[in-house]
Amino acid sequence: MWWKSRFSSIGWIAYESLRVKDQGKYQPLSYFQLMEVTLRELLVEKGIITNEQVDAEVEEMRDRTPERGARVVAHAWVDPAFKKRLLLDGTKACQELGLEIPALKLVVVENTPEVHNAIVCTLCSCYPRVLLGIPPDWYKSRNYRSRMVREPRTVLAEFGLKIPDQVTIRVHDSTADMRYMVLPMRPAGTEGLTEQQLAALVNRDSMIGVAHPKESGT
Numbered sequence: 001m002w003w004k005s006r007f008s009s010i011g012w013i014a015y016e017s018l019r020v021k022d023q024g025k026y027q028p029l030s031y032f033q034l035m036e037v038t039l040r041e042l043l044v045e046k047g048i049i050t051n052e053q054v055d056a057e058v059e060e061m062r063d064r065t066p067e068r069g070a071r072v073v074a075h076a077w078v079d080p081a082f083k084k085r086l087l088l089d090g091t092k093a094c095q096e097l098g099l100e101i102p103a104l105k106l107v108v109v110e111n112t113p114e115v116h117n118a119i120v121c122t123l124c125s126c127y128p129r130v131l132l133g134i135p136p137d138w139y140k141s142r143n144y145r146s147r148m149v150r151e152p153r154t155v156l157a158e159f160g161l162k163i164p165d166q167v168t169i170r171v172h173d174s175t176a177d178m179r180y181m182v183l184p185m186r187p188a189g190t191e192g193l194t195e196q197q198l199a200a201l202v203n204r205d206s207m208i209g210v211a212h213p214k215e216s217g218t
Contacts, residue, residue: 068099069131069181070202072108073213074195077186083110090181094131101130101179107172110183111209115168118156118209119180120148126174128181132204139208149173159210182209190216 029037043049072094076083086093090106106128109117121127125140138144148155152169156162163169172180184206190198193216205211 064129064131064133066132066202066204066207067199068133069128069204069207070199071097072099072131072181073183073202073207074199076108076183077198078195083183086183099130101128103177104130105178106131107178107180108183109170109172109180111185113167113185115170116156116163116209117170117172117180117182118148118152119172119174119182120145121174122146122149123175126176126179128179128207131181132207136204156210159205161211182207184209184213187213187215 040049040054044051044054072086075097076086082093082096085096086108087110090108091101091104093108094101094106109119111117119127121139122145125135127135127139129135144155149171152171153163156169174180184202186198187201190201193201201214201216203211203214206213
């Protein structure tokens with residue numbers, strides 16, 4: 001295949017960049033690692049992108065943290081009009097806060113006393129990285145991806161989140177071009193908090209739907 005012959009000239013570079021430092025040795029590239037390295041080298045060679053641009057994009061992705069999503073949630077808690085727009089079109093509403101959701105449809109689902117939402121990607125690990133950063137390992141695990149859609153109440157209980165039987169649980173399966181984020185319920189007793197203080201209560205797992213936000217004062 002074309003990519004195998006191509007790899008013969010870049011194999012050492014690929015191994016050098018993917019060295020397993022913790023073990024102090026090299027490991028064979030997986031199929032997808034090989035495809036990524038090959039495609040990147042071709043794009044650089046043709047002048048479409050540069051290595052510096054790739055490195056900058058990777059660093060930007062690493063800098064994305066759940067604090068971005070927390071800003072969105074806190075703003076929705078204090079601004080009913082923004083909350084309405086967020087639930088109608090998450091992508092467009094986030095742009096109001098200077099948060100671009102490139103080439104994706106963001107769907108925000110609201111938790112209520114009657115309905116609890118959780119997100120998953122049964123095929124791989126599609127996740128709202130722009131707002132929540134790098135997904136946790138458990139989100140990508142086969143265990144979570146397969147069981148969350150079949151027995152969500154049990155899985156949530158294993159996270160320490162016990163949902164009453166009378167509350168409906170809705171699990172939303174992300175796709176390649178659609179991402180979900182949970183809008184958790186605002187904790188009681190937070191009426192006097194500022195938007196910034198409210199954002200500090202919002203954790204990553206509450207925006208995935210496997211936890212509640214922190215209580216005020218904790």
